[in-house]
Amino acid sequence: MISLSERAKKLEDRSLSLLDDPVQQNAFRPGIPAFDAFPIETWSRLTSRRWRTVPTEQLEYGDPAGYPPLREQVAEYLRTARGTRCEAEQVIILSGTQQAFSLVARVLLDPGDTVCMExxxxxxxxxxxAAAGANICPVSVDDNGFVPPFEDVIPRMVGITPSHQYPLGITMSSSRRRDVLDWSSENDIWILEDDYDSEYRYSGPPVGALQGMDDSGRVLYSGTFSKVLFPALRLGYLVVPSSLKEPIIKMRTISDRSPPRIPQMTLTDFMHEGHFEKHIREMRMLYAHRQTVLLDALSKHLGDIIDPAPSNAGLHLVGYLPEGVDDQAVADRLSDHGIIALPLSFYTTRSLDRGGLLLGYAAVPEDEIQKKVRLMADILEPLI
Structure with a gap:
């Protein structure tokens, strides 16, 4: 019998899975961008150019903080598009948000520390x-976002998605943001902000990052290019207070040393030449349209079964099911027919008053959306 560490044992619970099961279908898998609309020819041209011109010394190990020109591009983008307060020296290029979460946990948490999470x-x-040995304190989310527990518990860290709460899609209000920041500053609480789906807002004024409001240097800000470009790129970033830069980089060097150089160079060119912002603008229009198509199809074919929550941002919708319906059972039945719609119960440690399904629409062409929704209706109507 294999003897696991206590950290590994904590990951055996399905609710603590680090990765979803790999699947081939993208309807309606959340968090997947439109591969059919990615400018692959432009990306290929930039990659080929880099390989033709790369100096041999650039094939050496790279800076563990990331390729400096890319860090400059990311910092400039975050300042202008997300309202962050950061310089390139605070940006660390990583393989994605998962590596950011892991590094932050290993640097700032000791076993037994309390972490509040949405x-x-x-x-x-x-x-x-959990892998760092922390005790997870689940905190409720209301219409204004994360609800700070204030006197009930003073955690070491808080993990939140304020711009587009995952999975419910709520945007944290300005007053709630200020409450969270004041609470954090007064009690020396670190905040890990995952700026999930922040690029894709379809109506209303832009919402800046929580990090841009932070006056006390308590917020660490993470983002990824997986949702904007493609997951296989395996590049993301972490913006840290200057006091944490060296400890996090040192921790990074004992795991994977440095990010891959050529993809960073290609991404630098992609951003510098304006392709990145152009792609975001085009995808914002495409995803808004695909969301509309999904909503229309749900209303037409599943209006009595699925009640979609309003959402003006992101790559997915939450479709609530009738009370008393087991969302896991529904998701399993849909999966048997090639439709991936993750149950809302997968994302919580508590019982839900009402189950639901996460319906990712970004990667699904319009005709496929309608086809899959009709199939869902055929599957679910006899059951509910």
Whole structure:
């Protein structure tokens, strides 16, 4: 019998899975961008150019903080598009948000420390905290976002997705943001902000990052290019207070040393030449349209079964099921027919008053959306 560490044992629970099961279908898998609309020819041209011109010394190990020109591009983008307060020296290029969660947990948490997390919340973030031996304190989410527990518990860290709460899609209000920041500053609480789906807002004024409001240097800000470009790129970033830069980089060097050089160079060119912002603008229009198509199809074919929650941002919708319906059983039945719609119960450690399904629409062409929704109706109507 294999003897696992206590950290590994904490990851055996399904709710703490670090990765979803790999699947081939993208309807309606959340968090997947539109591969059919990615400018692959432009990306290929930039990659080929880099390989033709790369100096041999650039094939050496790279800076563990990331390729300096890319860090400059990321910092400039975050300042202008997300309202962050950061310089390139604070940006660390990583393989994605999962590595960011893991590094932050290992640097700032000791076994037994308390971490407050949104519930429902991001299982991958919860998994990173659990692997560090933290005690997870689930915190409710209301219409204004994360509800600080204030006097009830003073955690070492808080993990939140304020711009587009995952999975419910709520945007944290300005007053709630200020409450969270004041609470954090007064009690020396670190905040790990995952700026999930922040690029894709379809109506209303832009919402800046929580990090841009932070006056006390308590917020660590993570983001990824997986949702904007493609997951296989395996590049993301972490913006840290200057006091944490060296400890986090040192921790990073004992795991994977440095990010891959050529993809960073290609991404630098992609951003510098304007392709990145152009792609985001185009995808914002495409995803808004695909969301509309999904809503229309749900209303037409599943209006009595699925009640979609309003959402003006992101790559997915939450479709609530009738009370008393087991969302896991529904998701399993849909999966048997090639439709991936993750149950809302997967994202919580508590019982839900009402189950639901996460319906990712970004990667699904319009005709496929309608086809899959009709199939869902055929599957679910006899059951509910």
């Amino acid at each position: 519930d429902p919340g991001f299982p991958q973030m919860r998994g990173a905290f």
